[in-house]
Amino acid sequence: MIVDLPGTTTAAVNKYLVKLRNDVGAMTLGRVLTLVIVVDEAEADQAIEAANDASRQHPCRIISLISGRKSGASRLDAQIRVGGDAGAGEVVVLRLSGPLADHGDSVLVPLLLPDSPVVAWWPKNAPPSVSESAIGQMAQRRITDAAQAASPLAEMRCRAENYQPGDSDLAWTRITLWRGLLAAVLDQPPYESVLEAVVTGAGDSPSTDLMGGWLAVALECPVTRRCSPAGTGMTSVRLTRPSGNIDLLRPDGAVATLSPPGQAVRRITLGRRSLAECLADELHRLDPDEIYAETLTRGLDMTRTRAGESPS
DSSP, X not given: OEEEETTOOHHHHHHHHHHHXXXXXXXXXXXXXXXXXXXXXXXXXXXXXXXXXXXXXXXXXXXXXXXXXXSSSOEEEEEEEEGGGSTTSEEEEEEEEGGGGGOHHHHHGGGSOTTSOEEEEOSSOOOSOGGGSTTGGGOSEEEEOGGGSSXXXXXXXXXXXXXXXXXXXXXXXXXXXXXXXXXXXXXXXXXXXXXXXXXXXXXXXXXXXXXXHHHHHHHOSOEEEXXXXXXXXXXXXXXEETTEEEEEEOTTSXXXXXXXXXXXXXXEEOOOOOHHHHHHXXXXXXXXXXXXXXXXXXXXXXXXXXXXXXXX
């Protein structure tokens, strides 16, 4: 069910939410957090769809703040979605125009669920310091996405300079499966130190930069970051140990091969994770991610960048 409330107020939106709870209470109870999406009109539908899918694992109230034209009088147009149009929670879409477009935080406060965490998500454009923004100050977790920036590496550097506990980025979430596979193979004999690592991925792939930083911090070895063609994402990781190389290769973006020395090559499904999957992972934990923090603030500066293709 979708209800449009043009030219409304937060009080009227709240009143209608209470009415919906009385009418279809089972559909709007049991929410564990408020997810605030700060998004432009062009990206709003995709972000809301991803949040709806993620809410099936984490029932929540989704509030999408969309800033429109700043000229003219202040105006708030709202839309409420419940049931099949809202995943496992409820969606409140707020379109702000006029001077009100710069004051989304004041519109947001009355609609936050009481006594529950707040997660803020910027699907594309985020302020340099999300923790210092008005909406970021309300949130226990602040999610950005460096891959959507014009210069992803510069964006990661900005995140590193302004990092505060609770910040996270979907570029980090996208390499969760990669990190798990590498950790698992290193947890098997022979238990040797890694002498060096090579990470290969597109120059516009911040996930590749974070992978290099994570390996540099975790393994305390030299790490080289090599570049593949733009748009290919992360394509390979090579770990060199005295007994030989461990190669994790994903040349086609879907199926990877893992080659530990002295063992048969294993084929692994390792497709690119969807936006909804990454967002759901981020909502699993609301405490600060200390490994991400160390990777971001220390690891990025510990890798060497060189041109070249995947190791063969």
